[in-house]
Amino acid sequence: MYTINAMPEQVPAEDLDLLSGVETATVGHWRLMGFMNRAIQPLLPGRRVVGTAVTLAIAGPDSTLLHHAAGLLRPGDILVIDRLGDDKYACWGGGVTVAVKASGATAGIVDGPCTDLTEIIDSDFPMWSRGLSPITTRIYDLGGGMNIPVSCGGAVVMPGDAILADESGVLVVPRNEVRAVAEKALGMQERGKQREASVRDRVEKLGDLSGASAKVLAKLGPA
Structure with missing residues (x-):
């Protein structure tokens, strides 16, 4: 079964512009909630991105919904993927990178491993994940959810939340708190x-x- 909800309203550009000047570690001086597990690290060094969370939940060896979702993304979106506890299969590789970048999306964040690091680097597409794996997902049509509440690195992510990701980690900020947090x-x-x-x-x-x-x-x- 698939649950696919409408694409979320994007965070206002002026709020994201303000947030883009913020370091996650600065927010970490006072805020405790919203930070993903520190095991989720950038694959490309020295990047800081902001965008609107589009969420995905896919399980185990299947990435059917991810391939479909790549065609729905918009400029300014950040795709956040809950792997539902799987740490074996890489759902994201070179082909997905090309497709997601072509959509204009800003970045991808996976609560699990990726693969094809060289292709991700060559595509110059910012990615955060729990490292790398040579074992990939397949098109098994097992179902999943898009634009539903998910857990990524222990942080609750709602579709439409703001994402701030940099070399120190990933922070999720509810859209109505972005300006106050940034200021x-x-x-x-x-x-x-x-x-x-x-x-x-x-x-x-x-x-x-x-x-x-x-x-x-x-x-x-x-x-």
Whole structure:
């Protein structure tokens, strides 16, 4: 059986533009939910992408629905694939990469392995996955779901959520929280740059700025 729901409304471009300046690690300074398991890592280094989540749930050795979904994607979409616990079969390889990139989609994220790393690199298509596997899926017509709630790397992903992915990992942000998260993170990053410059120029010490030295000295007591 297949469950295929309508394509989600895309996150407003101005919100994604704001989010594109954010590092996932900055959000990780205060937010605990929405981060995918750290085992889901980029296959192409030095990339940061933002987009609208289009979700897919496919099981085991079958990728029939993925091939169909590749023809439905839009520019700005990020395809997020829940492999329903499978860590053996690579559902994503060179051929899927070509098809998904041709749709204009921004990136792919797989809670499982990929294959054909060289072809993915040659296609210059950003991908996040749990590594690589030489054992691939087939067209077994076993069913699946598209644009349904999924779990990817332990994070709940709803179709239409915003995705921020970079070299540190992948973050899922509900669409109605994107602007608030981005504005807070950008403010933190700006203050961080100022603090780093102060430490670099030896104007101040990191322990003084963070408050760590005061805590240590308080525990040590009077000299």
